[in-house]
Amino acid sequence: MDLNTITDVVRPRSRTELPAWTAGDAWLAGGTWLFSEPQVHLMRLIDLTDLKWPALTLGEAGLSCAATCTVAQLDALACPADWLAAPLINQCCRAFLASFKIWKTATVGGNLCMSLPAGPMIALTAALEGICTIWKADGSERKIPVADFVTGNQGNVLASGDLLRQIDVPLTALKRRAAFRQISLTPVGRSAALLIGTAGRDGDFLLTVTASTVRPIQLRFSAPPDAGGLRTTILDRITDELYHDDVHGKPLWRKAMTLRLAEEIRTELSGAARS
Structure with a gap:
């Protein structure tokens, strides 16, 4: 869709060239949502393409993913054999309600900044204990x-003019065992519940709940929980008002699916630990 209110497009090549943020500005990365509907309040786009951030960087500390990294680039990443959680990358990429054509343009950072409950890049990077680096409008970080x-639903910590720079995923999280569960009302529908569990060598268990809730909820256990303990913790920590309500699933059903998928994940990771 043409954005016919745009009067200027700025293409900075470094942080120092980022213009002062004003009303009517928008960051442009992939633009798959930005160009999908009228944006009559916008007058200027700040195109991040010429910043040329490396999409993915593998280092001793883990994986650094630029906010401008596309879904296709992330999906194509060749991961080391000892990254036991690596299958989560492909599983979450395929949880998008989007075609492969969108993958080539849509960005990881854009998915986080849209902050939809069903955002699969939110689920992935949260479950892998990712850390966001934000360039603040005042020049700080x-x-x-x-x-x-x-x-919350389409809500995040970014203030006006703030820019998500990257997400860093620690190596320790990438080496954890992992289990993925996702459900939708229809075979190719938007995620109504997307849960990821990871387990460490010392037996600790981390459950990340997304899509069924308005924001990511993480439940950490120092030792593998039993079925009753997991269910009780979910019921205590995820109150009814946290479950999302839209055409893709009612809160009561999302709650039931969260409990079911969480138990499937617990069972899978407990079985893997015994084998």
Whole structure:
């Protein structure tokens, strides 16, 4: 869709060239949502393409993913053999309600910044204990866990003019065992519940609940929980008002699916630990 209110497109090549943020500005990365509907309040686009951030960087500390990394680039990543959680990358990429054509343009950062409950890149990076680096409008920098970055349905911690720079995933999280569960009302529908569990060598268990809730919810256990303990913790920690309500699933059903999928994940990871 043409954005016929845009009068200027700025293409900075470094942070120092980023223009002062004003009303009517928008960051442009993939633009798959930005160009999908009228944006009559916008007058200027700040195109991030010429910043040329490396899409993915593998280092001793883990994986660094630029906000401008596309879904296709992430999906194509060749992961080391000892990254036991690597299958989550492909599973979450395929949880998009989008075609492969969109993958080539849509960005990881854009999915986080849209902050939809069903955002699969939110689920992935939260479950892998990712840390967001935010370039603040005042020139400073802030780091925050992905699980805390999203605050609600289409809500996050970004203030006016803030820019999500990258997401860093620690190596320790990538080496954890993992289990993925996702459900939709229809075979190719938007996720109504997307849960990921990871387990460490010392037996700790981390459950990340997304899509069924308005924001990511993480439940951490120092030792593998039993079925009753997991269910009780979910019922205590995820109150009814946290379950999302839209055409893709009613809260009561999402709650039931969350409990069911969580138990499937617990059973899978407990079985893997015994084998």
